[in-house]
Amino acid sequence: MRLSSLLLLSLALIIQYIKSNELRDSNNAADDPKSYDPSKIELVEENLEKSVLDDYQYRVIKLPNGVEVALASDPNALISSVTAAVRVGNKNDPKDFPGMAHLCEHLLFMGTKKYPKENEHVAYAMERGGNFNAFTALGRTVYMSEIHPKYQYQQLDRLAQFFIEPLFREEIIELETHSINSEFEMYFTQTLKARFQLFNHALSHTGKFPVFTTGNRQTLFSEPRARNASTKQALQDFFNKHYVSRNIKVAVCGNESLDVLQEWVATTFGRIPDRGPTDIQDTDPFADMPSYHFTYYNPFVSNLLTLAFMVPSMGVHYKSTPMHYLDYVFSYLGSDAPLYRLAIRDLASDIDIIVVPYSDNYDIVLVSFDLLDYGRAMPVEVIIEFFRCLQFFKEYGVNKDVFEDIMNAQRGQFKYSPKKSPPGVTEALALNLLHENLPRKHLLNKQIIKEYDEDEFNELFSALQPDKFVSFINLPGKTYNLTEPYYNVTYQRALHKETLIELLKRVKAPTKVQFPPKNIYITINSPITMEKLNSVS
Incomplete structure (x- = not known):
C-alpha cells in the first residue's frame, strides 16, 4: 500500500509538472516581467x-x-x-x-x-x-x-x-x-x-x-x-x-x-501606444438637419412608411430606458390603442419600432408603418396620427401601472436570466464599455429599467419633435430623379412642407388612447430560490 501510494504521488507530480510546463509555454506572460506594475x-x-x-x-x-x-x-x-x-x-x-x-x-x-x-x-x-x-x-x-x-x-x-x-x-x-x-x-x-x-x-x-x-x-x-x-x-x-x-x-x-x-x-x-486624449465630437446629427422626406421604390420591400428620429442612447438613458416604455404603448393591440386607430382608418396594419446605435450618446429610432390602401394614398395622415398619439402620451405623462409592469418584468427576467457564455459576456461588456456615461456597475443590465427618471422621459419627448425627423416611403409606379448607386434604388428627396411641420407642432391629442392593461401575472413578492426549484424536481 505504501509503495503504491508513493507511485501514485510520483505520477501525480509528474503530470502536474508536465501541465505546468505546457501552460508556461502557451500562457506565458513573462516576456518582460518588469513591465507589469x-x-x-x-x-x-x-x-x-x-x-x-x-x-x-x-x-x-x-x-x-x-x-x-x-x-x-x-x-x-x-x-x-x-x-x-x-x-x-x-x-x-x-x-x-x-x-x-x-x-x-x-x-x-x-x-x-x-x-x-x-x-x-x-x-x-x-x-x-x-x-x-x-x-x-x-x-x-x-x-x-x-x-x-x-x-x-x-x-x-x-x-x-x-x-x-x-x-x-x-x-x-x-x-x-x-x-x-x-x-x-x-x-x-x-x-x-x-x-x-x-x-x-x-x-x-x-x-x-x-x-x-x-x-x-x-x-x-x-x-x-x-x-x-x-x-x-x-x-x-x-x-x-x-x-x-x-x-x-x-x-x-x-x-x-x-x-x-x-x-x-x-x-x-x-x-498599445498612448497618443493622448481623443477629441470625441458626439453631437446630434439631426439637430441642424432639415426635415427631409424621401420617396423611393424597391420592389422587394413592402409599402412601408418609416419615420427616423435621433434620440439619446440607452447608455445615456440607462435609468428609465424610456424607449422601452414608448415601444410598449405603441405596439399594444387593444381597442383605441395607436395601432387600432391606424387600422380602423385603413392607414396601417402594423407598427414596428427599431433602435439602431449611432454613437455612444445617440441612437436612431426607426418607426415603420406597414401601409394599407388609404395610408399609401395619404401617408401624411399616418404621420399626423402618429404625432397625435405621441402628444397624448406626452400630455398624459407616464402611466404608473404600465411603467411598473415593464420594470418588474425586466427585473425578474434579468434576476433569473441564465449565465452567459464567455463569448456572450465579453461581447456585452465590451460594447457597453463604449458608453462613457454608463456607470460601470450597470454594464450587464444597461437595458433594464432601474428607476423612474422624469428627465429621461422629457429628453426623449424633446427628441421626438415634428422638426427633427426624416421620413422614407416606398411607393411604386413613379419616376424618381436620384439613384442610390450601389443597390440601384431610385428615389427622390424633398422637404416636408412648412405647413405640415406647423400643423404637427400644434396637433391636438386624441381624447383617449388605450394603455395596455395591468399584467396581473407579474410578481415581485415571491423570490425564486434554487432550494425551491430543487424541491419541485
Whole structure:
C-alpha cells in the first residue's frame, strides 16, 4: 500500500509538472516581467449588478494607456473569450474612400509586425478549439475571439497586436478588396441592408452618415487608383486617427483568477501606444438637419412608411430606458390603442419600432408603418396620427401601472436570466464599455429599467419633435430623379412642407388612447430560490 501510494504521488507530480510546463509555454506572460506594475492600474468597479445565476467574478480596470478593460473569471470555464470594441465605424469613413472602416477591420487580420502571417490570429484560434468574428457598424468596430483556456494569453497577445503595429501590405490590401466585394454581392439581395444603405446614402450629403457602409472593390481600389490616390496611405491615416488606446474597450473572460487576467491584459493591451486624449465630437446629427422626406421604390420591400428620429442612447438613458416604455404603448393591440386607430382608418396594419446605435450618446429610432390602401394614398395622415398619439402620451405623462409592469418584468427576467457564455459576456461588456456615461456597475443590465427618471422621459419627448425627423416611403409606379448607386434604388428627396411641420407642432391629442392593461401575472413578492426549484424536481 505504501509503495503504491508513493507511485501514485510520483505520477501525480509528474503530470502536474508536465501541465505546468505546457501552460508556461502557451500562457506565458513573462516576456518582460518588469513591465507589469499593478500599482499603475486604476480599479474602476468590482460590484457589477448581475443575475443570481451568474457566478462570474468581475472587475473593471483602466490601464495606464487609457484602455478600459472588463474582466470576468470563472474557474470552471471550458473556453476563454476576448472582445475588443473600438469607437470607430462606417460614419467615420473618409469621403473619398467609402467602406474604409470595413476594409480596416479586414486588414487587421492580415498580419502584424509580431505575427506577420496572414490570418495568423484566426488560424491560431481555429487550431485550438476556438473561433473568431468581427463586424463594423455605424459607430463601432468589434473584434471577438474564443479559444481553449490553455492558450488564452497567446490569444490576447495576438489580438492586442492588431492595435499596436499592423502590417498594411499593398498586395494584401488589393486581395481584401476582392473579399469585401464578395461580401457586398452577398448583401445585394437583402432588403433590410438595402433599406439601411438608402437611409445612409440619402443623408450622406450632411457629412454625418456614410456614403456606402460595406464598400466594394470599386470604392476601395479601382476609383482611388484612377485618381492616383493610395489606399494604403489612406488606411494608415485612418488607423492612426481612430485606433487609439482611449478609443478601445476590451472584455476578457477565462478560468484564471482576476489578478492573473489583469496581468495578462496589462502585458498585452497595455502595450498599445498612448497618443493622448481623443477629441470625441458626439453631437446630434439631426439637430441642424432639415426635415427631409424621401420617396423611393424597391420592389422587394413592402409599402412601408418609416419615420427616423435621433434620440439619446440607452447608455445615456440607462435609468428609465424610456424607449422601452414608448415601444410598449405603441405596439399594444387593444381597442383605441395607436395601432387600432391606424387600422380602423385603413392607414396601417402594423407598427414596428427599431433602435439602431449611432454613437455612444445617440441612437436612431426607426418607426415603420406597414401601409394599407388609404395610408399609401395619404401617408401624411399616418404621420399626423402618429404625432397625435405621441402628444397624448406626452400630455398624459407616464402611466404608473404600465411603467411598473415593464420594470418588474425586466427585473425578474434579468434576476433569473441564465449565465452567459464567455463569448456572450465579453461581447456585452465590451460594447457597453463604449458608453462613457454608463456607470460601470450597470454594464450587464444597461437595458433594464432601474428607476423612474422624469428627465429621461422629457429628453426623449424633446427628441421626438415634428422638426427633427426624416421620413422614407416606398411607393411604386413613379419616376424618381436620384439613384442610390450601389443597390440601384431610385428615389427622390424633398422637404416636408412648412405647413405640415406647423400643423404637427400644434396637433391636438386624441381624447383617449388605450394603455395596455395591468399584467396581473407579474410578481415581485415571491423570490425564486434554487432550494425551491430543487424541491419541485
